[in-house]
Amino acid sequence: MSVSNLLENWSQFRHTHPVDDKPHDPYKWAMSIDLDACVGCNACSVACYAENNLPVVGKEKYAHGMAMHWMRIEHYWDEKLGEEGGSEFPDQGAQFLPMMCQQCEAAPCETVCPVGATNHTADGLNSQIYNRCVGSRYCQANCPFKVRYFNWYDYPTTDNVWPAEMNQQLNPDVTVRGKGVMEKCTFCVQRLNAAKVTAKSEGRIVHEGEVQTACQQACPTSAISFGNLIDPESRVHKQWRAQQVELDKDKQSKDEKEGGTNLRGYRILEDMRPYPSVMYLERVRESAI
């Protein structure tokens, strides 16, 4: 517990701008999601529940907004449903947006936690440290995407969250969180760590395709790409480059071009400058306009 600890190591866990002071090396985990391929099947959401020991809170609590889906599918419609003179299914124009923690490089949640329970890792993830969290919920209050989930009750000891024998499918690589703790998508950090351990024992870095997040793995249309943004061979790197989206910009140069482009890649709420690590590819019908 020394002041030198405070002065020297503090900058390691704090970024105000990606890349500037501490470029990620050799990993920067990033994701890209093709909204044209996404059919809203929710397989990613279910896979996340299974992989990360997410509690199923039940109908009543879900309706009250206490759901714990780290990966959620948001439904948006082109028109207000149920109105007079509206369209019939399937012309109502459903859009699906898989939304999870964007692992922002300049995360608004990181600076506001009073006890420092959320920080930035060297490989570009926003980390949540469960045993440090005191539950002030300031991180979720400040998150522009509202992708953090609070344990409003003690779900491990609540009936019907994991009924008998369902608790046998819990993932032993992931903790089970008690009440009062904030949690969110970690890009399946347990899988990343396992892959890094294997790679290290072989004296190399993790190759492209060696590790998949649970949501990526479950997606039937391969809408989710995940990998190391720094690795030029990775699918994610190629997609970001093809879409001309750069991690450390709050306004992409392609968006400044006269007449726009046909490029589909964008990041959500980019102008608020959190520098998210997730790129979305808008549906072809939108970009064609």
Place this chain on the structure above:
Amino acid sequence: MKDIREDIAWAKINQDVLKSLENPRKLYWVILFVAIAMVGVAVGCEIYQYNTGMGVSNKNNSHVWGLYIATFIFWIGMSHSGTLLSAILHLMHADWRKPIYRFAEAMTTFSLMTAGLFVAVHLGRVWQIYYALPYPNERGLWPNFQSPLLWDAMAIFTYLSSSILFLYVGMIPDLAICRDRMHGGWRKKLYTLLSLGWEGTDRQWRNFRVTYLTIACFLIPLAVSVHSIVASDFAMSQQPGWHVTSFPPYFVAGALYSGCAAIITLFIILRYVFRFEEYMTLPILKKIVRLTFAISMVWTYLNAVEFASVWYSHDQASKDVLIQKAVGTYAPFWWAMIICGSIVPLTLAFKRFQTNIPVLFAVSLLLNLGMWLERWMIVAPTFSHGIYPWTWDHDQWPSVVQWGMVFGSFGWFTLLFMLFCKIFPSVSMYEVKEMVYHRSQATKKLEATGKMATAGKGAH
């Protein structure tokens, strides 16, 4: 009219004030019991919440903050009363504060203690609240100094300890009077201990004056910074409706407003209960009422500034939040806030009402209601209609547990205040004597120059 009569004998001042420390009448015990019962309600709610989880407060994943934060800010706001009256007016040589600053300072201390409780009950894991302190640990961890919530913790600790010190130091001469008048028992022992051997020598008085002034000067920037830091909890975030630069002065103005309104309420109560009419006079009441009116107009202005800055900004999300406040789920409460905060205080502009006790009592309570609503209306609408559309159209109301704790906090404050009034003199005897002395000097001077003693201001 004069703020105080110039011919009150020193012995009478002692006698009148010490009378308030006599064994209480039956009604006192009844009210004290009610206050304890209210605290019991809050304790019961907290035990339930501690055991079951924060979910019983009815908060959810968009609405992560609720009445605990709103009431926390409310109580911090109330605490500015003492500092304003004691410290700021002391520096401005406003004599009229002398009979009333003691209970105002007590109010400050107890408000801060109540506010601190809300920080605790607001946390999901209260039992680890000490993580926010820089305690030695083997992992070499420090709390996060970038977080406004942590600045809160540091500021409130500092402000609370300084307020207690200020209250105590200011009481020392009075405690000596109590010591000299009491005839034994636990009271005499207590006063003997607390008065630190005060004899009232010249040298002691000189040191006392310097110390008191120093603490007053120290406390004023603290008061401003504490509430500015609490405002930073919102202003330093990115959320629409919160990310407003005028929040720190707006909150400080609201705090002074709350504090003054509460002073009026307690002024009326103490004046009646302890028969302090000679000391807590109507001219003094008039002055504090006018001050409250002035602050209410400042608050109204800053409120309007906030609306204006949203209106001419390009931030659509902020505009939407403001419109939602006026027409959305919480609209009745928002309009009640506007009425209680900006319209009701207009009654204070009329001389007819400035010394009308029943009207002032009701108005002061309404003003504080307005201020409590203001805090709630800062917290809730931003969650209801924030930046992210997926979170919209979801009504959220606090549960019985939250209301129970807010209710109980008033009981806790009342309990502390009532205990204070019966153990310590709620009017500063030595300062009232000073005030009477100044008054008598001023009267003599006016008579000497052949003029009649006209309506005097707090003469110096």
